[in-house]
Amino acid sequence: MTELQAEQAAAVPQPEAGLQRSRYFDVLIALAAFAVLAILPMLTGSKALLDFVIRCSAFGLFATSLNLLVGYTGLVSFGHGMFFGLGAYGFGLIMQRTGVPVPVAFVATLVITTIIAAVIGAICVRLKEIYFAFVTLAFQMLIHSTILSWVSLTGGDQGLRGGIPRPAFFGIDLSNHVHLYIASCALLVIGLLLMRQIAQSPFGYTLRMIRDNANRASFVGIDVWRAKLTIFVLAALFASTGGIIMALFVSGAYPEFAYWTISGEGIFINMLGGVTTFLGPMVGTVLLLILNDTVTRLTEYYGIVLGIVILFFAIGLRKGLMDFVVEWYTQRRNGPVE
Amino acid sequence: MTRTRKPGVSRRATLAMMGAGAVTFAAPWVARAQAKTIKVGMPTILSGRVAQLGTSSRNGVMLEIEKVNAAGGLAGRQIEMVIRDSKGQPQEAARVARELVNTDGCEILIDAEASSGAFAVHEVARDLGVLCLHTNSETSALTADPKQHIPNAFRTARQGVHDSIVGGSYAAAIAKAKGLKKWATCSPDYAYGRDTTGEYVTYLKRFAPDIEIISESWPKLFQPDYTEVVTKILQAKPQALYSCLWGGDLTSYIDQANIYALFSQMEVFAVNMADYTALTVVKNLPKGIHSGNRYIKTYPATPENAAWGDAYKAKYNEYPTNWSWENATAIMLLAEASKKANSADGKKIAEALRGLKIKSPFGADGTVTMRAEDQTLVGYAIGWGTTIPQEPYVPQVQAGDWKTIFELEAEWKKSKGYT
Numbered sequence: 001m002t003e004l005q006a007e008q009a010a011a012v013p014q015p016e017a018g019l020q021r022s023r024y025f026d027v028l029i030a031l032a033a034f035a036v037l038a039i040l041p042m043l044t045g046s047k048a049l050l051d052f053v054i055r056c057s058a059f060g061l062f063a064t065s066l067n068l069l070v071g072y073t074g075l076v077s078f079g080h081g082m083f084f085g086l087g088a089y090g091f092g093l094i095m096q097r098t099g100v101p102v103p104v105a106f107v108a109t110l111v112i113t114t115i116i117a118a119v120i121g122a123i124c125v126r127l128k129e130i131y132f133a134f135v136t137l138a139f140q141m142l143i144h145s146t147i148l149s150w151v152s153l154t155g156g157d158q159g160l161r162g163g164i165p166r167p168a169f170f171g172i173d174l175s176n177h178v179h180l181y182i183a184s185c186a187l188l189v190i191g192l193l194l195m196r197q198i199a200q201s202p203f204g205y206t207l208r209m210i211r212d213n214a215n216r217a218s219f220v221g222i223d224v225w226r227a228k229l230t231i232f233v234l235a236a237l238f239a240s241t242g243g244i245i246m247a248l249f250v251s252g253a254y255p256e257f258a259y260w261t262i263s264g265e266g267i268f269i270n271m272l273g274g275v276t277t278f279l280g281p282m283v284g285t286v287l288l289l290i291l292n293d294t295v296t297r298l299t300e301y302y303g304i305v306l307g308i309v310i311l312f313f314a315i316g317l318r319k320g321l322m323d324f325v326v327e328w329y330t331q332r333r334n335g336p337v338e
Numbered sequence: 339m340t341r342t343r344k345p346g347v348s349r350r351a352t353l354a355m356m357g358a359g360a361v362t363f364a365a366p367w368v369a370r371a372q373a374k375t376i377k378v379g380m381p382t383i384l385s386g387r388v389a390q391l392g393t394s395s396r397n398g399v400m401l402e403i404e405k406v407n408a409a410g411g412l413a414g415r416q417i418e419m420v421i422r423d424s425k426g427q428p429q430e431a432a433r434v435a436r437e438l439v440n441t442d443g444c445e446i447l448i449d450a451e452a453s454s455g456a457f458a459v460h461e462v463a464r465d466l467g468v469l470c471l472h473t474n475s476e477t478s479a480l481t482a483d484p485k486q487h488i489p490n491a492f493r494t495a496r497q498g499v500h501d502s503i504v505g506g507s508y509a510a511a512i513a514k515a516k517g518l519k520k521w522a523t524c525s526p527d528y529a530y531g532r533d534t535t536g537e538y539v540t541y542l543k544r545f546a547p548d549i550e551i552i553s554e555s556w557p558k559l560f561q562p563d564y565t566e567v568v569t570k571i572l573q574a575k576p577q578a579l580y581s582c583l584w585g586g587d588l589t590s591y592i593d594q595a596n597i598y599a600l601f602s603q604m605e606v607f608a609v610n611m612a613d614y615t616a617l618t619v620v621k622n623l624p625k626g627i628h629s630g631n632r633y634i635k636t637y638p639a640t641p642e643n644a645a646w647g648d649a650y651k652a653k654y655n656e657y658p659t660n661w662s663w664e665n666a667t668a669i670m671l672l673a674e675a676s677k678k679a680n681s682a683d684g685k686k687i688a689e690a691l692r693g694l695k696i697k698s699p700f701g702a703d704g705t706v707t708m709r710a711e712d713q714t715l716v717g718y719a720i721g722w723g724t725t726i727p728q729e730p731y732v733p734q735v736q737a738g739d740w741k742t743i744f745e746l747e748a749e750w751k752k753s754k755g756y757t
Binding site: 046047048051055148151155156157158159161162163175246249250251252254255256257261292293296297300301302303 | 384385392422423425427428429430432433434436437440441453454457458460461464465477479483485486528529530532
């Protein structure tokens with residue numbers, strides 16, 4: 001048996017046992033990643049690095065959840081940013097107005113997001129392709145306009161002012177920088193792990209089937225609408241969690257969080273990192289934030305640099321970085337093309 | 339065996355680029371400030387639609403920094419400005435502000451952000467305890483609301499409520515004299531536009547109770563076409579029009595309204611007209627538009643102010659803006675407070691800033707004061723006048739009365755539940 005054949009044999013999924021094993025493997029990787037992130041503050045005194053990781057957590061959860069829609073289900077949402085904004089505002093408002101403990105506000109925000117995402121999703125997922133994209137964009141602008149005009153609740157275009165109170169719970173004090181950092185890392189790792197489980201579950205494979213051929217999926221008895229709606233709501237929950245982290249980071253919520261540019265950034269991160277691998281968007285997030293931080297440090301012509309990078313990925317690589325790396329790696333293992 | 343070259347970038351080039359990326363990324367964490375200079379960080383908007391806010395703020399700051407450094411800096415330490423673009427996004431403003439303090443070692447922040455960005459930086463100042471001077475946000479709540487108050491944040495800009503009081507009393511006097519009873523308003527549809535118009539109308543009615551608002555228009559911010567707004571106003575036939583459109587919006591509005599000869603049919607009160615960004619850009623500046631002063635080198639009519647405006651023009655080849663003087667004032671106050679405290683330490687400067695009165699080209703009486711109770715600037719030149727199409731554009735400015743402002747401001751604060 002040649003190496004190639006062996007490779008192919010190994011790639012044939014062995015249902016139960018294989019799934020179980022890969023799940024343990026994922027959990028192990030997640031634990032290792034969390035351990036590395038958690039000891040980082042002991043190795044470096046750099047607060048900027050911790051800030052960087054906190055922002056990566058917020059945008060990483062957001063972008064990866066968008067990939068559940070774009071990459072796995074083929075739903076290109078242009079309005080995913082609304083759930084990021086919803087998370088930030090929901091959490092900020094609950095903390096400011098009610099003074100409940102942080103975990104309660106966290107759960108309550110997710111409940112609110114679930115309800116709103118279910119309503120919006122029920123309308124949107126009936127539509128396909130560009131119609132879906134535009135209706136999600138329309139809902140996003142609706143939420144953005146609501147935030148702008150409901151001044152008595154949201155503070156209008158000045159955002160939620162006065163800081164978000166964050167009383168300590170279970171010995172965790174989120175106003176402490178290191179505590180916030182650890183909490184963000186934990187949310188990121190748990191979020192990614194959950195999303196990975198969704199992507200690798202039978203439900204995840206159903207989504208891929210819907211992406212590739214929705215008609216066939218419905219012929220084999222899958223309720224396409226329900227599956228799409230389920231993933232729409234699940235993705236919204238993770239985006240909302242990203243928004244909560246961002247709200248904690250800036251200690252406020254601003255209408256820009258629910259603006260279409262955030263959705264655009266999500267799409268761009270996915271382009272940058274690649275949509276065919278699970279970690280593509282996470283890599284894209286790190287890339288974009290590094291790019292953002294270094295370029296704004298060096299020049300005020302950020303837009304032109306970003307434009308060139310987009311061109312490089314769109315025309316030069318024609319795919320995201322992770323897609324490129326994975327392809328390059330398999331090609332290398334399989335030997336040079338004859 | 340032939341190896342086909344795949345299109346795209348070679349492995350080596352990719353690795354080289356990744357390496358280069360890693361180096362540029364790591365560099366800032368390695369670099370550390372020299373102990374002798376004091377770094378002052380300034381997040382502002384240097385790109386996008388309101389990039390002029392950032393550039394004219396920066397110019398205002400740099401003009402003064404040169405003078406302060408030539409005179410020995412802050413308590414013997416030369417000032418080094420670190421100015422960075424936030425692209426007008428609040429989360430970026432917060433990030434940049436944190437980075438300036440945590441990574442670049444800035445000991446003082448000049449927050450030259452607009453609206454929501456200023457509140458985001460305010461939270462950073464609250465969190466890090468660093469001395470922060472807000473230079474562009476005119477939203478009254480930033481300093482008036484006791485919930486916002488922190489001992490290390492100050493505002494060296496105008497305040498919306500001051501403008502409304504002066505504007506309202508000025509307009510009411512003219513309304514009474516000319517019998518202007520029917521008014522229309524036309525302001526941009528966002529918090530600044532709505533709040534400022536609301537407060538203006540409140541004070542207008544307070545001083546001239548018999549006026550009524552017969553038409554309201556709320557064009558979008560950065561709207562390109564104002565035809566429907568202009569025709570709506572003309573159909574309502576008001577005797578006077580109030581607008582707080584600003585910058586490019588105001589100039590396009592005037593250019594378009596000129597086609598309909600709107601300005602000959604009613605008295606127009608445009609609070610943001612008397613700023614060079616608007617005055618010099620309008621194609622045919624109509625005569626007789628009433629405007630509040632933003633920055634104009636002929637008001638206050640002092641040699642100091644004229645000299646400052648000319649020095650700025652000589653250096654940057656354009657006239658200063660409202661943002662320029664507000665930022666310049668921040669540096670003047672910093673320098674004076676540091677001299678008084680004989681220290682460059684943020685806490686000591688903050689202590690010295692409270693209640694500090696300094697000589698200033700922008701003062702109503704040649705001085706401006708950092709009011710101790712709410713840490714905001716008072717005593718700056720504030721007044722209204724009418725335009726002419728050429729320099730000096732607004733020849734006669736009627737000064738606002740600070741005594742009245744203080745009285746009505748106190749009343750306003752009480753009505754808002756701030757005191």
